[in-house]
Amino acid sequence: MARENRFRKPEFQEKLAKARGYERDSRLRFRWKRAAVLALILAIVYFLTVSQRFLVKTAVVSEPGPSAEQIKDVLSRMQNEHLLYVIPKNHILVLNKSSLLSEIQQELPEVRSIKIFKKKWPNGLGLALEEREPIYVWQTGAKYFLLDQDGVVFQEIPTYTPEVFSQILIVDSTVAPVKNGERLPISSILGFIEQIRKDWTTSINQTNYSHFSIPGVKSQDIFARTAIGFNVIFDLEAGPKQQLESLSLILSREIRQETYTGLSYIDLRLSDKAYYCYKDAPCAPEYATSTNPSL
Missing domain, CATH: 1.20.5 (Single alpha-helices involved in coiled-coils or other helix-helix interfaces)
Incomplete structure (x- = not known):
């Protein structure tokens, strides 16, 4: 109770x-x-998927390089592509330097890198682009392309003339197809050619080179066509300077100068000897890569 x-x-x-x-x-x-x-989740979803305020549609692009209009076209295409099926790729929160470069290079393969990438809230972008340097001309069959220092094919040449294009010509004798934007696995070949070019004038005074050719991107053989008309066959895995010294010796001591024009090739691929062949000899196929010709 x-x-x-x-x-x-x-x-x-x-x-x-x-x-x-x-x-x-x-x-x-x-x-x-x-x-x-x-409400916060809904706001985030809205600003990521629906709102146009945070979509980067234009950019301020420093010269030289592609125009702002060209970059605008790339950003417009990115707006139609989505991350996780909902977020436009040009949204300022997800847009980054590497993804933008990849998208730009799909349409503008002549762009090598992005030097400056600066976001400007809420939807601005400042860019400085590096263009590829046309150091070589790559020939495959009847087609010619500009090739940069990285071995990237970035522009087809509709009409090639040596007088207009002063870049070093490299011929792929296998006629393998290439396309704009493709990176060829030829870094060692380009490095070897650059060393040959650097040392040629100090080692060889009888003739200059005119262009180079290779029997495929995986080959160890590099052919230098001389201004006189004969080929010099180099081994990619041997020292270029040593091979040039051998070439100098054979041109000055073994082969008479008045017979240079009759040469087909000089083969320097063996370390202890060099072979040479005249055009009218049985050993004179223009490109001999699988067998060693006799004297």
């Missing part, structure tokens, strides 16, 4: 009412927090 009377006391009833109110307030605060989190 005393316990029941205690429960009926005003002090107890007041505490009970406060506890019930606290429970209601806690539930209300939880609902508000959940609603706020949901």
Whole structure:
């Protein structure tokens, strides 16, 4: 009876009412927090997928290089492509230097790198682009392409004339097809050719080179066509300077100068000897790569 009377006391009833109110307030605060989190999620989804405010559509591009209009076309195409099926690739939060370069090179293979990449909130972009340097001309069959220092094919030449294009000509005798933007696995070949070019004038005074050719990108043989008309066959895995010294010796001591025009080739691929062949000799196929010709 005393316990029941205690429960009926005003002090107890007041505490009970406060506890019930606290429970209601806690539930209300939880609902508000959940609603706020949901609203934040919806806002993020909106700004990532629906809002146009954060989509990079134009860029300020420093000269020289592609125009701002060309970059705008790339960004427009990126807007139609999505990450995780919902986020446009040109959204300022997901757009980055590497992804933009990849997209630019699909349409503009002459772009080598992005030197400056600066985002300007909320949808601006500042760029400085590096263009490829046309150091070589790559010939395969009847087609000619500009080739840069990285071995990347980046522009087809509709009409090739040596007088217009002063770059070093490299001929792929296998006539393997190539396409713009393709990186050829020829870094060692280009390095060897550059060393030959550097040392030729100091080692050889009888004739100059006119162009180079290779029997495929995986070949170890490099052919240098001389201005006189004969080929010099080099071994990619041997030292270029040593092979040029051998060439100098054979031209000055073994072959008479008045017979240079009758030469078909000089083969320097063996370390202890060199072979040479005249055009009217049985050993005179123009490109001899699989067998060693006799004297």
